[in-house]
Each structure stands twice: as structure tokens, then as C-alpha cells.
Amino acid sequence: MDKISASELVLHRVLEAPLERVWSFIVDPALRSRWFMSGASDLRLDGQLGLTMKHHELSDRAVPTPAEYQADIDASWTETITLFEPPHAIGFTCEGGRGGEVIIRLYAESERRTRLILVHSGLRSDADAINFGGGWHAHLAALALRLVGSSVEDFWGLLREGEEAMQDELGKQGALRPGHNIAIKVPLHRWEDTVSFYRDRVGLEVVKTLDDSIGLRFGEMTFWIDRVPHQSQVDVWLELFSDDPDAALATLKSPQRDELEALTGVVGHWTSDPAGTVLLVRRETGS
Incomplete structure (x- = not known):
């Protein structure tokens, strides 16, 4: 069960693919680019994870990029790898640590099914939870589709759906x-x-x-x-x-x-x- 707060996100996903295949979609730049972001990386503890913002290429049909993201197209940067335990876990900073830390762990539920648990800690506000939480919702949905060979019709639609889900959850939690x-x-x-x-x-x-x-x-x-x-x-x-x-x-x-x-x-x-x-x-x- 997902846990959403202004300081931490904990997202659980069951993926219809073997653990090794899921791991390859995380560490292989070409595969990672199909659901998240890729870039030249030095995959080791204290190494660098390269990321390039090409979200406009994540949809399989022509979908306009929202105005608020157009300035970020092709932006590149690196994050520091804080945990590296192939093929089970990887962790890395977010915004150089200002936006916290992300840890992704994989658990084999069967030969063909993998549980992914993503923890994004060190968030600064509700706005972070909505921003990053909506993003992770969309990226993990895209990953689930790519793993089974399905298309991602509208990444931006998945992002909007994720942001709305984060807003709803935060609203429930703060309710009295x-x-x-x-x-x-x-x-x-x-x-x-x-x-x-x-x-x-x-x-x-x-x-x-x-x-x-x-x-x-x-x-x-x-x-x-x-x-x-x-x-x-x-x-x-x-x-x-x-x-x-x-x-x-x-x-x-x-x-x-x-x-x-x-x-x-x-x-x-x-x-x-x-x-x-x-x-x-x-x-x-x-x-």
C-alpha cells in the first residue's frame, strides 16, 4: 500500500516481469529512456547517474508537451548513487540532495513477477510530494507498460493523474x-x-x-x-x-x-x- 506524506513517498508496484528484466530497465540507459530518463552513468556506489529530460518522447502517440515543461526539454544533469546492490537495489540523490533521496528495491515474487518498492525521502513540502509523487506515478506506470510490451499512449495524462492522486491523498491525510x-x-x-x-x-x-x-x-x-x-x-x-x-x-x-x-x-x-x-x-x- 502506498504511503504519501509531505516528507516521504513510499510506492509499491507489482510488475509482470522477472526481476532481472526489471533491473535491466533501471540500469540500461536505452531501456531506462523508454520510461524515465537516461544518460551516461557510472553505476557504482558514489558513482554518477546521468539523466536527460526527454519526457516529450515517452508517449507513443503525438501528445503536446505542457507549457510548464517545455523549457526543461533536453536538460541534462547527474545525481550521486547512494546505494548500489545489483540486481536488487539502487539509490540516488534528487536535485543533488536538495530534493531528498530515492531508493528503489526489487523483490522477486515469482519467476515472472517482481515487486518494486520506491521510497523518496527528504521531501520539503506538500508541493514536493505532488510534484515528485505525480512524476513517479507516471514513470512507474510507463515502466509497467513497457515491461509487458504495451504502448504508453499519453505520458502527460499519466502525470496529471498522478498529481491528482497525490493531492487527494494529502488532502485526506490532513483532514480532521x-x-x-x-x-x-x-x-x-x-x-x-x-x-x-x-x-x-x-x-x-x-x-x-x-x-x-x-x-x-x-x-x-x-x-x-x-x-x-x-x-x-x-x-x-x-x-x-x-x-x-x-x-x-x-x-x-x-x-x-x-x-x-x-x-x-x-x-x-x-x-x-x-x-x-x-x-x-x-x-x-x-x-
Whole structure:
């Protein structure tokens, strides 16, 4: 399953070809030029991988090059090879390391089928994830077609499809939804009266009791009343769920406040809203 974030891409593809054939399409410049980019290379650890931008030649029918890519036609450069384990793995810098590092690993699933896992780490932003992720989506789709002898009708269409997929995935990951818990932090001397108020007067059902907290059923949520020594005022803490807490924090543009309380067995972050209300942005259990 692919994993997309603003800092890293992990793409899985099952290719209908033996491992050695897939490897040849990665290291042979003539074959690599049919799905990615080629150029004179010194294939060894710390060697150079030559790349020439000829994406206008990747489609098998006449397809116009989008205006934003026309200035890059025939641009050439080299990247440093950071990993070389033929015929199973190759790694190289991206934009001289400014755009991170790419590692491609191959695993034989059968005599005729190969799993390719591409990891592009060190991304700088959502824009990088969309740009590089869309590119890798298109290039790997072209590779899959070339390996079985099929044509690539419209590379630019594959690129647009990939960019849209990256945008959609990043949007989902940064999305937020209500959690299951609300907590109020109550000074020690007011805790018992506050519990009695909600339990006995409001009539909320007690669902869990801890040493310094009591949980009450609040519709579909649990309302926690936490006893806090050395506190003079009541604070409200809310829970929000996100599949990608880091992306969600970026969406909120809120400060990371993980010093507030240890998070044990939880993937997420403490933050706060402009009024100072504390928020726990976390993955839902099991997600």
C-alpha cells in the first residue's frame, strides 16, 4: 500500500516481469529512456547517474508537451548513487540532495513477477510530494507498460493523474474529524463538586473511573473530568482524529505542544487553538 506524506513517498508496484528484466530497465540507459530518463552513468556506489529530460518522447502517440515543461526539454544533469546492490537495489540523490533521496528495491515474487518498492525521502513540502509523487506515478506506470510490451499512449495524462492522486491523498491525510474524548482539567479543591454536578445533577453515566479522572458518557463521546493539583483554573482539552497528525498540524498552522503531557501508545501531537484550548490531534486507534 502506498504511503504519501509531505516528507516521504513510499510506492509499491507489482510488475509482470522477472526481476532481472526489471533491473535491466533501471540500469540500461536505452531501456531506462523508454520510461524515465537516461544518460551516461557510472553505476557504482558514489558513482554518477546521468539523466536527460526527454519526457516529450515517452508517449507513443503525438501528445503536446505542457507549457510548464517545455523549457526543461533536453536538460541534462547527474545525481550521486547512494546505494548500489545489483540486481536488487539502487539509490540516488534528487536535485543533488536538495530534493531528498530515492531508493528503489526489487523483490522477486515469482519467476515472472517482481515487486518494486520506491521510497523518496527528504521531501520539503506538500508541493514536493505532488510534484515528485505525480512524476513517479507516471514513470512507474510507463515502466509497467513497457515491461509487458504495451504502448504508453499519453505520458502527460499519466502525470496529471498522478498529481491528482497525490493531492487527494494529502488532502485526506490532513483532514480532521472529531475524536471520542473531551476533558476538563479541574483544580483539586473543585474536583469532587464538579464530578457531583455532572454525575448527579446533569445525570451523566459514569463509564470509567481512574485514580485522578472520571469518564462520563456524553452522547457518543466520553467526557473526562481530570483532577489536577496545583492548578487554579479550569482548562478544556479536546481530541481530534487524523490519519496523518503531522499533516493535520500543518493544516491547522498550530504550534506543537508535546511538552504538555506524555503520549504513551498514541501517534499524534498536542497543540492548541487561538484561544488557548488544548487539542490532541492523533490517529484513531486501529488506523
